[in-house]
Amino acid sequence: MTDTYGLVPAPVCPSDPVTAGPAAATRPHNRKQLIVEAAGQVFSERGYHAASMEEIAARVGISAAALYRHFPNKYALFAECADVMVDRLVAALPPHAGLEDTLAALIHVTVAHRSAGGLYRWEARYLDHEDRRLLRGKFEHVVDQVSSSVRRELGEKGDRLRAVAALGAIGSITMHHTSIAQRKIEDLLLASAMKVAAADPGAAAGSAVLVELPVQPVPRTRRAEILAAAVPLFARDGFANVTNGQIAQAVGLAPSAIYRHYPGKVDILVAACLQAAGLLAQAVDRSLHRSADPREAVVALTAAYVAYSFEHNALNSVAEAEIRGLPADLRRPLILAQREHIAVWEQQLRQARPDLDARQARLLVHAGFGVVVEAGRALRWQDTPGNRDTVTALVTGALTI
Missing domain, CATH: 1.10.357.10 (Tetracycline Repressor, domain 2)
Structure with a gap:
């Protein structure tokens, strides 16, 4: 699903094996987390195939060889980024919270990781079948919780579709670079997502505006x-x-x-x-x-x-x-x-x-x-x-x- 949201910090992994010399003293202990954060941004900006391990390494300030000590190939790093992204959403879900608090929590983490959150919308199709299945299962958990809140507070009709649509409104922030103060972004997205969740999908039946779409050209050459x-x-x-x-x-x-x-x-x-x-x-x-x-x-x-x-x-x-x-x-x-x-x-x-x-x-x-x-x-x-x-x-x- 469309796909869209930013996640919880990846667990801090042990640093590279300690080597002699001053460089070892300055090597960050959370290097793997830094790599995942940088890679998520590069994959979101450039797409999976256009991104390179060299570019990701340069973004972190390390050599490609150092990057390969943490991830054997680009796919492994890509899969980790996607997994971390959805884990952040799952971790952000407040237990036993109302709809507004649930959406606000998801918005906060999405905005905080805005630059890497766009990875899921289009690039997740490049995951293999098993990784895609696992990712979808986690995202479905998020949808289920939002849908339950919509159903309890706003009625059953179309609750899952309204939940998915509200998440689409939230995730949209990862797909553009419009610059506004973070608090204002969160307030606007919350108002928007709440309106989506409260919409009655059935009320518009038969009332659509007449639309004249241009016809796609018939291929004649x-x-x-x-x-x-x-x-x-x-x-x-x-x-x-x-x-x-x-x-x-x-x-x-x-x-x-x-x-x-x-x-x-x-x-x-x-x-x-x-x-x-x-x-x-x-x-x-x-x-x-x-x-x-x-x-x-x-x-x-x-x-x-x-x-x-x-x-x-x-x-x-x-x-x-x-x-x-x-x-x-x-x-x-x-x-x-x-x-x-x-x-x-x-x-x-x-x-x-x-x-x-x-x-x-x-x-x-x-x-x-x-x-x-x-x-x-x-x-x-x-x-x-x-x-x-x-x-x-x-x-x-x-x-x-």
């Missing part, structure tokens, strides 16, 4: 066919795990024929991200065209984004998950497109809620996006009018309009 075949493969297996041979096979081409249309696999990914940005921009423009007032505009934006996320789920997932692994020069125009999209939301939300400043509005917009990811996954992205209505209601709760 070989280049377009390659792109259409690559996107579901990237979404299912991750960009780094898909080969040109697999893409070529899906289109009925020889692997070498791919290069006549795209210089490399990364160019296919860039084309997918650009297509996603274009479709989303069109959906936003259409949604705002009919809006009569600021609140209506925010609801229309929300409905359009939810519909887009369901209808173009594979394309959107690829664009969200893989952009961080792109080279900087290829990533830049895509980041600019993302920022323009956020700016539209920010402007509309501030008109509907004049009490918010720009950073506060941006934080809540990201909280809404986090709800879409988590609730969508919980619903297995089954694209029905009812599911769209439900997620739209949860997102408007996160925006606290």
Whole structure:
């Protein structure tokens, strides 16, 4: 699930074997913990495949050889980071607490480990089956406790979905860099998560705003066919795990024929991200065209984004998950497109809620996006009018309009 949260400090492990000389006297006893913290940040920033052991070692201020004395390979370090992250959430759960106190505790630890907490949302798919199963079990424990609190205090209907969505709002803070004082972040996230938990998913049935989504282009050229075949493969297996041979096979081409249309696999990914940005921009423009007032505009934006996320789920997932692994020069125009999209939301939300400043509005917009990811996954992205209505209601709760 979407995935998202920061955790308890890893247990302090014994330092490296003591060696003679002054260096041994300054070697920190919690080096393994420092490595895990630094690695979580690098994996969150760059993605599993783009991160390197050398970069992680440099972040800690040690050599790669010293890093390998603690972890035999990158995967072992990655698995440890993911495990520590969820352990922090489990450890933060207060026993016998009410919903507000439970959410506040989870928010506090997530914000404290914000820079490393984004690892779970997209990168956990690279864990092997057993490690993924163990991680999911721990996260389910967190969901169960939040769901129980929602059920006791706010009613049974949709309690688990509301719990997952509230956690999505909280975890969103790990996916962006908006800078606000920590206390203010925690207050905003708590208000947002409580509104999500209190939303009635059934109340929106049949009341969704009419959404006109742009139609994904029908592939009429070989280049377009390659792109259409690559996107579901990237979404299912991750960009780094898909080969040109697999893409070529899906289109009925020889692997070498791919290069006549795209210089490399990364160019296919860039084309997918650009297509996603274009479709989303069109959906936003259409949604705002009919809006009569600021609140209506925010609801229309929300409905359009939810519909887009369901209808173009594979394309959107690829664009969200893989952009961080792109080279900087290829990533830049895509980041600019993302920022323009956020700016539209920010402007509309501030008109509907004049009490918010720009950073506060941006934080809540990201909280809404986090709800879409988590609730969508919980619903297995089954694209029905009812599911769209439900997620739209949860997102408007996160925006606290």
